Amino acid sequence: MTLSLPSLAHTPDLQSFVSQMKALLATHADETTVLQQGQVLLENLLKKDDWLPDEFAQPNPERYQQYLLYADPDDRFSVVSFVWGPGQSTPIHDHTVWGLVGVLRGAELAQPFAKNAQGQWVASGPQTRIEAGHVEAVSPTIGDVHRVWNALADKPSISIHVYGANIGKVSRHVFLEDGTEKTFISGYSNATLADAAQPAPEFAERPFADIRQTLLNREEIAILDVREEDPFAQAHPLFAANMPLGRIELEAWSRIPRRNTPIVVYxxxxxxxxxxxxxxxxxxxxxxxxxTLLAGGLQGWHNAGGELFRDVNVPSKSFGELVESKRHTPSLSAKQVKALIEANADLVVMDARRFDEYQTMSIPTGISVPGAELVLRARTLAPNPATRIVVNCAGRTRSIIGTQSLINAGIPNPVTALRNGTIGWTLAGQELVQGANQRFPEVTEENRQKAAAIAQSVAIRAGVKRVLMDELRTWLADNTRTTYFFDVRTPEEFSAGHIASARSAPGGQLVQETDHQAAVRGARLVLCDTDGVRANMSASWLAQMGWEVAVLQGAAPEDFNQRMLKTPRPEPLETAPYATPEQLKAWLADRNSHTVVLDFSTSAQFVKGHIHSAWWALRSQLAESVKRAYKGNRYVLTCTDGSLSRYAVAELKALVKPSVEILLLQGGNQAWGYAGNKLQVSEHQLGAERIDRYRRPYEGTDNPVAAMQGYLDWEFGLVEQLGRDGTHHFNVL
Structure with missing residues (x-):
């Protein structure tokens, strides 16, 4: 007879507990350690009361029920739910193996027993009341004989028991007080598979209403859209994070650092x-x-009343629009700013985008001052309080946030945003500059101190917390809460030296791309810098966006001593031999070798430079990519640096004959170039449509007018969409 057990895939909390118990028993054999650490694991499982399936929580009016939840294949342990009706109890009994007893609902009373000199079983100590969330241990070595009963006379109680064997196979004893004993083996109350419903699906599904409530409760959740970026940008939930299927191995561990994070995939x-x-x-x-899977997928979300947003970085962009609507952030039109420039007015134009975006196209006279740098650098760039500061970006968000940052920080200068950024400039028929290279200057210590004092006051007003290094280490080690640790300085400063465990996320871009940097909504964010300005100002905005944020205090210069960024990544399912650039060059020169190069770089990287005759391949559409490419007797897989292509080996092996040779180019395209070989620039030999990158209407210099105007019209409507969605927790100061 086969019992019906809960599907671990359907009960992720139980699945996590089982995995942790397996790891504990694999590394520790001594009972004391198992009981101590197992108690902590069981207490964590009991912190939530929503994971036990109803069919394993049903009382019986006749007697208590014992449902098997999991039995280790090697009989090292088992997990059982005990369901007690009002007043139900066990006889005096032993276990003969170690055990952990934790209460999930209600309460239990336990009375220990021991034999007296006359061989009778008598109470050997006070009764113990176990409340919900608490765990007690039993074992032949510390006390194994007791009687247990429901402490509640009017309602059921449920406890979760973990035993050091499959308790349904262990010969045990029931004792009468006169010393009489009876041998027994526990039975289970589970239905058999013949009587049970259809097996649970491989992964449980979470409906829209449940996910929405999680967001409203500010609980942690990662909503992953695993499509490529372009289809993602056409429609997705507000807090969905885009992690394409073909990039999960590269991104998951850093973007979702806690392995027991609730994840919903569609x-x-x-x-x-x-x-x-x-x-x-x-x-x-x-x-x-x-x-888990999103019930009904994206269409199910929409059908249930879920709001769908388009474009990318939508939480940040919609927040920027809300800021402008609440604070009435001042702005000037493109024509007004152009007139001021042509009149040689006392004016400084600060471009709040990344430097590479600024170089692509910028406003005449503009200086690159990425968002987090504005408050730190403004007094140096505009020391005269009468000098007007104009903040621009490509569209609207970073202009609004940058301008409002300076206003919030009390900069004495008149500050305005360039309305609609470089898009507005272009729509006004005005020429942009290409290849500009004006960067922000260094600041004096006096200006830094002034900016730091103001930035801290702004952060405190926004509810930003302070954290010391020791507490931060505790947060990062906590497996019940996700903590992201970001260094918001420039990438150059980060490379020169950073704190261990920190990730580089320049502050302006962190506020602009929060959904990418922190894929787990409801997580905790910690920011650091070396000046007291950039972390505080960035944190002030993140706090207003509904995040719990802290700024690291007390870090010494010697703490910024790491030069290398360690990014652990999983091993691929299958590997392949490596080929050197020299070998590949010889094969490509020999037409009879029938060697085909598949390049898994992004399509933008492929177009900028790839090995001649290579085909661009998209992992999520690999079968189509291979079909479009020439048929080969040998396939060499590559990408920009060789990191992504190695994960495609198993998928390619499943598509070709066993006789076909598959290799990896050692070092990828970078190694090919370092070996003195040229990279070809072209958009030919694409194995799939270029859907891995959404064409942003505000990037580049050749966007259609209709696309740019449509983008602005969309941004104007975001505040209304936020109201319909209702899950954002944005709070503008």
Missing amino acids: GDSPTGDDLALPAARMLRRLGYTHV
Whole structure:
């Protein structure tokens, strides 16, 4: 007879507990350690009361019920739910193995027993009351004989028991007080598979209403859209994070650092293929224990009343629009700013974008001052309080946030945003500058101190917390809460030296791209810098965006001593031999070798430079990419640096004959170039449509007028969409 057990995939909290118990027993054999650490694990499981399936929580009016939840294949341990009706109890009994007893609901009373000199069983100590969330240990070595009963006379109680064996196979004893004993083996109350419902699906589904409530409760959740970026940008929930299926191995561990984070996955390919299920399986293989699927997919979200947003970085962009609507952030039109420049007015134009965006196209006379640098650098760039400061970006968000940052910080200068950024400039028929290279200057210590004092006051007003290094280390080690640690200085400063465990996220871009940097909504963010300005100002905005944020205090210069960024990544399912650039060059020169190069770089990187004759391949559409490419007897896989292509080996092997040779180019395209070989610039030999990158209407210099105007019209409507969605927790100071 086979018992019906809960599906671990359907009960991720139980699945996580089982995995942790397996790891504990694999590394520790002594009972004392197992009981001590196992107690902590069971207490963590009991912190939530929503994971036990109803069919394993049903009382029986006749007697208590014992449901098997999990039995280790090697009989090292078992997990059982005890369901007690009002007043129900056990006889005096032993276990003969170690055990942990934790109460999930209600309360239990336990009375220990021991034999007296006459061989009778008598109470050997006071009764113990175990409340919900608490755990007690039993073992032949510390006390193994007791009687247990429901402490509540009017309602059921439920306890979770973990035993050091499959308790349903262990010969045990029931004792009468006169010393009489009876041998027994526990039975289970589970239904058999023949009587049970259909097996649970491989992954549970979470409906829109449940996810929405999680967001409203400010609980942690990662909503992953595993489509490529372009289809993602066409429609997605507000707090969905885009993590394409083909990049999960590269990104998951850094973007979702805690393996027991609740994750919801959705997404289909343009041809209708399900991407969510293979993505969920991949996440499970990477160690994530709380992976579920979005019920009904994206269409299910919409059908249930969920709001859908388009474009990318929508939480930040919609927040920027809300800031402007609440604070009436001042702005000037493109024509007004152009007139001021032509009149040689006392004016400084500060471009709040990344330096590479600024170089692509910028406003005449503009200086690159990425968002987090504005408050730190403004007094140096405009020491005369009468000098007007104009902040621009490509569209609206960074202009609004940058301008309002200076206003919030009390900069005495008149400050305005360039209305609609470089898009507005272009729509006004005005010429942009290409290749500008004006960077912000260094600041004096006096200006830094002034800016730091003001920035801290702004952060405190926004509710930003302070954290010391020791507490931060505790947060980062906490497996019940996600903490992101960001260094908001420039990438150059980060490379010169940073604190261990910190990730580089320049403050302006962190506020602009929060959904990418912090994929887990409801997580905790910690920011650091070396000046007291950039972290505080960035944190002030993140706090207003509904995040719990702290700024690291007390870090010494010697703490910024790390030069290398360690990014742990999983091993691929299958590997392949490596080929050197010299070998590949010889094969490509020999037409009879039938060697095909598949390049898994981004399409933008491929177009900028690839090995001659290479085909661009998209992992989420690999079958189509291979079909479009020439048929080969040998495939060499590459990408920009060789990091992504190695994960495609198993997928390619499944598509070609066993006789076909598959190799990896050692070092990728970078190694090819370092070996003195040229990279070809072209948009030919694309194995799939370029859907891995959404064409932003505000990037580049050749965007259609209609696309730019449509983008602005969309931004204007974001505040109304936020109101309909209702899950954002934005609070503008």
